Amino acid sequence: MRLIGEPGFVLHARAWRETSLLVEVLTEGHGRIGLLARGVQGGKRHPLRAALQPLQAIRFDAVSRGELARLVAAEASDAGLRLTGDAALAAFYVNELTLQLAPRQVPQPELFDAYARVRHRLGSSDPLAWSLRRYERDLLDALGVGFEWHCDGDGQPIDPAARxxxxxxxxPRRQVVDRGHSDRQGTATGEALLALAADRPPQREGLASLRRPLREVLAHHLGPRRLRSWTLFEELGRVLRRSNGESQAGSRSTGA
Structure with a gap:
């Protein structure tokens, strides 16, 4: 199969042998594709290298041979994003999560559109935690394992005052949780679930309550694989707590 002018987003690129790269790309029409880019590494900077950076939107030509396709040509579709700090960490998480859960060579137009949206939000002033929760929701929905966020698993309407x-x-399973009990941290507020269903920002407490329950769902679908970004964020959190005496989060905290 030959791909001509195929739009895609670069999820990951790593060195292969001395002069080549293995590149993972998310496409609309063919899902996640592995590309072998020959001869782009070495002492002299190759013009393709700039287009093969993670998060970059590209158009590319390739010849598919089995699981990997041979990259023939590629060019950036836009100027790309120059992210730093928390936004860069959030982008690393989005790419790793997509790479691990998106199947190879299965068309995923809804996931492609969701990735385009979160990529735009990461470069904007939108709160990172809310951008990530929306993408996690959209990813699960696109893969066919999402929920009817406005009702529980038994079909009952979500109660905004419940957890x-x-x-x-x-x-979603309704829980009776003591306000002082630690398990409260593993439950989402009904208000937050309804906000997620309506695609509107929840209250601050509700937004924070979505993080752990969604992570547990994602971990279930990841199976034994553990995201490096989760480990990185946990280590960073421990460093910040030791440094500040308590966990502190800025307005653009990743929330991953």
Whole structure:
């Protein structure tokens, strides 16, 4: 199969042998594709290198041979994003999550559109935590394992005053949680789930409550694989707590 002018987003690139790269690209019409870019590494900077950076939107030509396709040509579709700090860490998380969960060579137009949206938001002033929760929702929905976010797993309307645990196979389950109990951290507020369903920002407490339940759902679908970004964020959090005496988060905290 030959691909001509195929739009895609670069998720990951790593060195292969001395002069080549293995590049993972998310496309609309063919899902996640592995590309072998020959001869782009070495002492002299190759013009293709700039177009093969993670998060970059590209158009490319390739010849598919089995699991990997041979990259023939590629060019950047836009100026790309220059992210730093928390936004760069959030982008690393988005790319790694997509790389691990998006199947190879299965068309994913909804996921492609969701990735385009979160990529735009990462470069804007939108709160990072809310951008990530929306992408996690959209990713699960695109892969066919999402929930009806406005009702629980039994079909009952979500109560905005209640709290819910997210069962990966069943959906939201209403919980009776003591306000001082630690398990409260593993439940999302009903208000936050309804906000997620309506695609509107929840209250601050509600937004924070979505992080752990959604991570547990994603971990279920990842299986034994653990994201390096999660480990990185946990280590960074421990460093910040030791440095500041308590966990502090800026207005653009990743929330991953």
């Amino acid at each position: 819910y645990r997210l069962d990966p196979e069943h959906g």
